[in-house]
Amino acid sequence: MSRQLTEIQKKILEHLIDQIKGKGIPPTLAEVARHFGYKNRATVQQHLSAIEKKGYIRKSSKLSRGIELTLEDKFFVPRPVLGEVAAGSPLIIYPDAIDTIDLPTIVRMPKDSFLLRVKGDSLKDAYIFSGDIVIINPNLEPRNGQIVVAILDDAVVVKRFFKKKSQIELISENPEYKPMIIDKRHPSFKLVGIVVGVYRSMEKRRVG
16 A cells, blocks of 8 residues: 655645644544635545545544544654754754654644754753754743743754843753853844754664
């Protein structure tokens, strides 16, 4: 049985996974059609039937929300990596996706969250290493001690966050790096989001 999905089928499957794992219930045909801008639910039905034939879902015609994931944990879904974030010196972030990575379907992606690749070793004592993929949730208010992604002077860093009376401290988890002390009124400082997950592929890459 072929498991090769078209690009639109991949996007629909990703949406189904997000809805089922995020909200706990599958979307209706009408909701999927509205999300993707289809006026005709029959188009969604055709895509779902193709996804079902390839073994990713099971549909029940008797239920309005009768979509069930048949994915096993070993199955992966491609997700875009939007840029690199510096665990060390500040690093420029790219405006568009620089890569994609296949995340296991068991990895939960909160609403509006996105992926960045870590570059540098300033968080090694927090077991976040260069090359790791971090999941960023932009909808959470940071608390002291959490690991955050922040923009500073058009560059992006990932550090442990501490808010003081008049300043913010971004702390590394590596004694070789000094804390970054930032005035709260710094015009070029912005919190991007909270690191809510880390993914590391143990697969060795071939060299050459």
